[in-house]
Amino acid sequence: MNDLTDKELVQKAIESQKYSYSPYSKYKVGVALLCKDGKIFTGTNIENASYPCGLCAERVAMSKAISEGNTNFVKIAIAGSSKKICTPCGLCRQFMAEFSSSLKVLCANVEGKYEEKKLSSILPSNFESSSLK
Numbered sequence: 001m002n003d004l005t006d007k008e009l010v011q012k013a014i015e016s017q018k019y020s021y022s023p024y025s026k027y028k029v030g031v032a033l034l035c036k037d038g039k040i041f042t043g044t045n046i047e048n049a050s051y052p053c054g055l056c057a058e059r060v061a062m063s064k065a066i067s068e069g070n071t072n073f074v075k076i077a078i079a080g081s082s083k084k085i086c087t088p089c090g091l092c093r094q095f096m097a098e099f100s101s102s103l104k105v106l107c108a109n110v111e112g113k114y115e116e117k118k119l120s121s122i123l124p125s126n127f128e129s130s131s132l133k
């Protein structure tokens, strides 16, 4: 298990903003995702001239992890580049809930101020695979 504190995970998220590709919104988002086995995956938002093609930092970090065989997540720190605390968009909430509805979400601002939320409390009644049966 990784013994990184929440504050350190938030710091990692802020640091990963340096790779954000966000020439359109100029809003950088950095993410640090902690897996059950202690591995940490980072991610940034990646925008595109065709705006809807852009990706949020949360889905980038999670996709990096999943595509390398990691699907057990404990905590995700999300930091935006403004003074307002960054909370995940609806699409990312649904994306993350697929893998862990009990995920702890640390929503942070650029100064490292953060609030902890449980994914299931910020996305109640999410669509689930059991509905497909």
Ligand code: THU
Pocket: 022, 025, 027, 029, 044, 045, 046, 047, 054, 055, 056, 057, 058, 078, 086, 087, 088, 089, 092
């Ligand atoms: N964005 C994220 O990467 N994550 C969030 O939680 C909120 C929004 C990105 C998408 C876009 O590149 C920019 O922030 C402005 O919406």
